[in-house]
Amino acid sequence: MGPKTPSESRTIMTDLVLPSETNPLNNLFGGELLARMDRAASIAARRHSRRITVTASVNHVAFNHSVPLGSVVTVEAAISRAFKTSMEIYIDVWIEDRFSGERTKANEAIYTFVAVDERGKPTEVPGIVPETELEKERFEAALRRKQLSLVLAGKMKPSDATELKALFTQES
Secondary structure (H helix, E strand, O other): OOOEOHHHOOEEEEEEOOHHHEOOOOEEOHHHHHHHHHHHHHHHHHHHHOOEEEEEEEEEEEEOOOOEOOOEEEEEEEEEEEOOOEEEEEEEEEEEOOOOOOEEEEEEEEEEEEEEOOOOOEOOOOOEOOOOHHHHHHHHHHHHHHHHHHHHOOOOOHHHOHHHHHHHHOOO
């Protein structure tokens, strides 16, 4: 099971925002967008691991721009880092101007999925070899996010969070 690149897991889902998916302001419901992001992340995790995958956590969601009725919305998901059995998936959400075709980044999210076997037991996943500068940035930051999460959950001592600690102890 050799390492893979983020592009091997990249998942792109494009859809139209319909009236039944909007709130009274005629913008896409946040929960509807979360479901779309979860589906795209699930496909990316499955492509990477070639296993059954389950959502372990939604680590971050930023609703920066509303997504109006009739918008073309694109959800792009790719593995940013793989650990032993878990995978961090970074998700970018774009909306397309109906008249100019210009794309604007509307939202982003970070999900964690775990690969499991047929009995639901966590199973190992391949590593990741980032290629682009953005992939490398997201790869490096993923370890800090994981360490922060473990420290906050009481599963790691702050003194053991070496990557996280380095953010605060670098000399200028």
